[in-house]
Amino acid sequence: RKKKKTDSDGTDITGATIDGKAVDEITIDGQTVFKSGPPAPAPSLAHYWTFDNADTSGSTCLDTVGNKDGVIDGATTGVHGANDTYTTNEAYSFDGGSSDVELPTGVIPESGYSLAIWFKGTDPDGIGYIYRFRGDTDALLGRSSGSNAQNLKFWDGGGFVDSGVQIGDGEFRQAVETYDGTTMKGYVDGVEKLSVSASKTDVGDNNNYIGNSDAQNRGFSGVIDDVRAYNK
Secondary structure: OOOOOOEEOOOOEEEOEEOOEEOOEEEEOOEEEEEOOOOOOOOOEEEEEOOOHHHEEOOEEOOOOOOOOEEEEEOEEEEOOOOOOOOOOOEEEEEOOOOEEEEOOOOOOOOOEEEEEEEEEOOOOOOOEEEEEOOOOEEEEEOOOOOOOOEEEEEOOOOEEEEEEEOOOOOEEEEEEEEOOOEEEEEEOOEEEEEEEOOOOOOOOOOEEEOOOOOOOOOOEEEEEEEEEEOO
């Protein structure tokens, strides 16, 4: 006779019955293939700003996963994006002045996160913030002053850490920052460039910015695409 279909999300079985009776565990040849319990946790992608035209509404940059929509201030939409990776070929362009995308507070958790972003720097001499999250605690940028001014730098909670990668060369790159509560790691194009002890405790009430600082005095010159924030 027809039996009730076992629910599955493609990886983890979340409920099972045999002849109409609920079972707590199923084993095959001594190996457990099902054990009752809560469903698998939700995917860790918490926020996703695609920078595509379809996810842009007027001056609003939509968060397609969470509820942290951004406000577009001076950035140009609909420019060519990282089309080697994404088929839409759309992104935002930043003029190196006061243009930015302002995001609300609370984008990333205190205990651990990952941030990923595609960018193309077009100014070989002075690169501003690619993003600046949580006030003074997190930043991924190439500074427009100081030593190795054109290099991509990560903020570890107490200072800037140089990745050794120049980013004003007009090429699309992907940068990722991860933090597990004690260690911050920085990656460029999938290659780990640094791993340092980090203290990031000042969440603050400041909004977050893509393409500039909160003071709008470190504008990024170039194109930014596909910004993602993960909760681990």
